[in-house]
Amino acid sequence: MNLELALRMTEAAVKQAFREGAAISVAVVDEGGNLVSYQRMDGAEISGPVLARGKAYTSVALRRPTSELAARTAPGGELSGLAGCGFICVGGGIPLWSDYGEGERVVGGIGVSGGTVTQDVACAEAAESVWRTR
Amino acid sequence: MNLELALRMTEAAVKQAFREGAAISVAVVDEGGNLVSYQRMDGAEISGPVLARGKAYTSVALRRPTSELAARTAPGGELSGLAGCGFICVGGGIPLWSDYGEGERVVGGIGVSGGTVTQDVACAEAAESVWRTR
Amino acid sequence: MNLELALRMTEAAVKQAFREGAAISVAVVDEGGNLVSYQRMDGAEISGPVLARGKAYTSVALRRPTSELAARTAPGGELSGLAGCGFICVGGGIPLWSDYGEGERVVGGIGVSGGTVTQDVACAEAAESVWRTR
Amino acid sequence: MNLELALRMTEAAVKQAFREGAAISVAVVDEGGNLVSYQRMDGAEISGPVLARGKAYTSVALRRPTSELAARTAPGGELSGLAGCGFICVGGGIPLWSDYGEGERVVGGIGVSGGTVTQDVACAEAAESVWRTR
Numbered sequence: 093m094n095l096e097l098a099l100r101m102t103e104a105a106v107k108q109a110f111r112e113g114a115a116i117s118v119a120v121v122d123e124g125g126n127l128v129s130y131q132r133m134d135g136a137e138i139s140g141p142v143l144a145r146g147k148a149y150t151s152v153a154l155r156r157p158t159s160e161l162a163a164r165t166a167p168g169g170e171l172s173g174l175a176g177c178g179f180i181c182v183g184g185g186i187p188l189w190s191d192y193g194e195g196e197r198v199v200g201g202i203g204v205s206g207g208t209v210t211q212d213v214a215c216a217e218a219a220e221s222v223w224r225t226r
Numbered sequence: 227m228n229l230e231l232a233l234r235m236t237e238a239a240v241k242q243a244f245r246e247g248a249a250i251s252v253a254v255v256d257e258g259g260n261l262v263s264y265q266r267m268d269g270a271e272i273s274g275p276v277l278a279r280g281k282a283y284t285s286v287a288l289r290r291p292t293s294e295l296a297a298r299t300a301p302g303g304e305l306s307g308l309a310g311c312g313f314i315c316v317g318g319g320i321p322l323w324s325d326y327g328e329g330e331r332v333v334g335g336i337g338v339s340g341g342t343v344t345q346d347v348a349c350a351e352a353a354e355s356v357w358r359t360r
Numbered sequence: 361m362n363l364e365l366a367l368r369m370t371e372a373a374v375k376q377a378f379r380e381g382a383a384i385s386v387a388v389v390d391e392g393g394n395l396v397s398y399q400r401m402d403g404a405e406i407s408g409p410v411l412a413r414g415k416a417y418t419s420v421a422l423r424r425p426t427s428e429l430a431a432r433t434a435p436g437g438e439l440s441g442l443a444g445c446g447f448i449c450v451g452g453g454i455p456l457w458s459d460y461g462e463g464e465r466v467v468g469g470i471g472v473s474g475g476t477v478t479q480d481v482a483c484a485e486a487a488e489s490v491w492r493t494r
Numbered sequence: 495m496n497l498e499l500a501l502r503m504t505e506a507a508v509k510q511a512f513r514e515g516a517a518i519s520v521a522v523v524d525e526g527g528n529l530v531s532y533q534r535m536d537g538a539e540i541s542g543p544v545l546a547r548g549k550a551y552t553s554v555a556l557r558r559p560t561s562e563l564a565a566r567t568a569p570g571g572e573l574s575g576l577a578g579c580g581f582i583c584v585g586g587g588i589p590l591w592s593d594y595g596e597g598e599r600v601v602g603g604i605g606v607s608g609g610t611v612t613q614d615v616a617c618a619e620a621a622e623s624v625w626r627t628r
Contacts (some may be wrong), residue, residue, distance in 0.1 A: 094402045124526015125272050127409040130398035134362045141395040153273035170343050173296040173315025177280070197269060228536045261543040264532035268496045275529040403599060406527050407555035414579070430575040449575025477572050 108218035114207030147185030148203030159183030184212030248341030281319030282337030293317030318346030376486035382475030415453030416471030427451030452480030510620035516609030549587030550605030561585030586614030
């Protein structure tokens with residue numbers, strides 16, 4: 093992950109948010125889970141630093157889109173025992189994979205918060221598409 | 227618990243992980259719940275320090291394999307009130323018992339994270355078998 | 361504070377960092393102390409999310425540049441009792457004031473981390489100059 | 495950083511501890527500050543998981559040996575304002591540098607705790623010498 097790419101992904105997420113009529117926060121973290129960039133659109137909720145970043149971190153830490161984790165951590169899900177352990181398991185976080193010859197590994201993550209879950213996911217996917225075509 | 231035994235248990239868990247094709251983290255804690263050893267295999271997720279250790283701690287704190295705790299802490303379960311308290315109630319944590327003449331007590335715990343839940347449990351059991359035959 | 365202005369301030373800080381030959385993190389917070397934007401330059405330290413943001417927050421919370429706070433929170437200083445409370449009292453944080461007719465008030469803050477203290481302060485001041493001429 | 499190298503560094507630190515007559519904990523973190531390995535010798539203090547790991551993390555986060563940070567964060571030091579912010583600024587943590595062609599960067603850290611500060615530093619340096627000759 094690098095800052096230039098993080099900002100391009102963020103821009104794509106923000107553009108999607110305008111299309112959706114949503115005010116969002118966008119966080120990008122690196123493979124170590126440490127924040128690379130963050131932007132909160134005017135009018136977006138103050139929980140963005142916690143939620144957007146938490147979704148990005150969680151997607152890296154658990155290597156799955158947070159939208160999948162919602163079901164897995166719900167009662168009856170195989171990861172239900174993770175509820176309350178600080179992971180943000182709501183849609184809007186997507187891990188970013190890269191092939192290093194010896195198999196794919198997660199090298200960062202994007203997290204979006206502020207709209208409906210559907211909007212957050214759409215914005216995160218817009219950012220991820222920048223990643224896929226980098 | 228001592229370091230030599232912790233490392234032998236860890237080695238057994240890592241060997242099982244190779245068999246399973248999984249990249250895991252292995253934590254061993256003592257009877258006080260304090261970390262004795264930790265190893266994160268190359269390529270294992272960054273949440274290992276939280277999850278493997280958390281499973282080991284939880285297995286000692288609640289004196290049950292974490293695989294059992296998922297159901298007990300689910301809504302309707304007798305320990306449902308513990309949800310959100312930071313215990314990691316997903317399979318992969320196993321308490322280690324020892325007989326001190328005056329009855330058995332928990333003297334440590336092992337925690338594995340990084341594979342599927344089934345793989346984590348298999349690796350933790352491989353470690354536990356070292357404990358049983360110590 | 362708004363995102364557009366935060367990004368312009370950030371850009372000014374990053375430009376100054378290039379001049380200084382430093383790799384920095386830049387955080388901008390609003391009047392509530394909540395993060396508006398954050399950027400970590402390639403090669404900047406992983407503590408940037410804690411330190412840059414902490415300096416920005418501290419400058420808003422205590423309404424003084426963090427460079428002044430080092431002396432005030434030292435033993436014998438009037439704010440020595442704040443030591444250990446989590447405020448980051450090292451140069452690089454600057455509160456942003458605005459006149460609302462009824463007197464000035466702090467409406468945000470900028471925080472820079474990653475270079476020497478002198479470099480961090482220079483980068484934060486470059487950002488602040490954007491604020492002053494907005 | 496990889497596990498094999500982390501374990502070799504740990505072994506060197508433990509050997510030095512035996513020479514010193516000290517019981518220590520040894521932590522190795524990667525460039526993201528996340529734990530790669532940890533070992534606590536029999537008889538070492540329970541604060542090892544906090545202190546050894548904290549020193550390793552701090553050496554990566556602030557890119558200096560923690561022995562240097564003790565002076566810099568003392569009253570009157572340029573980083574005195576960091577006191578109480580969660581960094582462990584006591585000798586025994588050493589950042590590990592690597593040259594990636596475009597200049598050196600910190601790719602991990604070692605932290606030792608449990609002996610006197612002098613002993614901790616000696617053990618960390620023994621580990622670092624493994625790094626330098628890897």
